[in-house]
Structure formats: C-alpha cells, structure tokens
Amino acid sequence: MSSVVHAVTFDCKDPYTLARFWSEVTGWPLGDDDSPGDPEAVVLPPKDSGGTPLLFIAVPEGKSVKNRIHLDLQPVDRSREAEVERLLELGATLVDDRRRPDGTGWAVMHDPEGNEFCVERSAAERARQSG
Known part of the structure; x- marks a missing residue:
C-alpha cells in the first residue's frame, strides 16, 4: 500500500496573510472558514484537478535557514x-x-x-x- 500527499504544509507567522499570497499565486481559493488571526489557513486546488492543498500553520519561531523543500x-x-x-x-x-x-x-x-x-x-x- 502507498501513501498520497494530503497537503504541503508551511510553518509561518501569519497563516491567513501567507495563504492569501499563495491563493493569488495559484488562483486557488482560501478555505471557506479561513479568517485573519486564525492559527491555520488552507489554499484549495480545484476539485478533480489532482492538485494538492497548501496548508499554512502558525508557529512561534521565524524562518532561519534555507528550505529543504x-x-x-x-x-x-x-x-x-x-x-x-x-x-x-x-x-x-x-x-x-x-x-x-x-x-x-x-x-x-x-x-x-x-x-x-x-x-x-x-x-x-x-x-x-x-x-
């Protein structure tokens, strides 16, 4: 049995703002219940597109090194x-x-x-x- 990628997750300071940026980049909508100040936000690919959602999660620390992915x-x-x-x-x-x-x-x-x-x-x- 294999696995599928359920979401690509970004640790960040401001999930809603970063999700809005990526929503503009991809043309995909934010999740229906995402709001400023939420601890997480998601950008959803069109249904049946085969795309993978982008999930943004609030973390306390800032980014300090180059991404490994x-x-x-x-x-x-x-x-x-x-x-x-x-x-x-x-x-x-x-x-x-x-x-x-x-x-x-x-x-x-x-x-x-x-x-x-x-x-x-x-x-x-x-x-x-x-x-």
Whole structure:
C-alpha cells in the first residue's frame, strides 16, 4: 500500500496573510472558514484537478535557514518573465536570478515570509525552444 500527499504544509507567522499570497499565486481559493488571526489557513486546488492543498500553520519561531523543500512554479497562461513580474507585485522577492540568455533557467524567489520557490519557463516557452 502507498501513501498520497494530503497537503504541503508551511510553518509561518501569519497563516491567513501567507495563504492569501499563495491563493493569488495559484488562483486557488482560501478555505471557506479561513479568517485573519486564525492559527491555520488552507489554499484549495480545484476539485478533480489532482492538485494538492497548501496548508499554512502558525508557529512561534521565524524562518532561519534555507528550505529543504520548495515549490517549482510553471506559468500556465503567461511567460516566465511576466510571471516573475506579477509575483513581485504580489509581494515576492527575487533572490537568485538563474535565467540564462538562451531562455533556459529559472528565477529563485521568496514569498513574503521568506520561503523559497522557483519560477520556471511555461510549457509554451519550452515547446518553442525545443521545436
């Protein structure tokens, strides 16, 4: 018998605020009963999408070292560059630009609480380059 990933969980200071950021990033809604000040909040993928919920849990300590696991994002309906700009407007920070002149590579970013994530090329950008 095997297991499935039930949720990807983020420890954080402000679950509701961080969940709102990730809701904007993914386009997925917050849980119906999530409110500011709650000790946890969830971002729910569309039903039958196969996506995994993102769960945000309040912890007393702040982030102090690099994540040992992170999310890699692939834009669906825009270029990697446009997505990086959109995420910067939402409150993310660009921390390591690994984009290459030939269009390959990725951008390493932090969410508002310092959790690392990467933005890769869209499927359309990959197809153009390989085709």
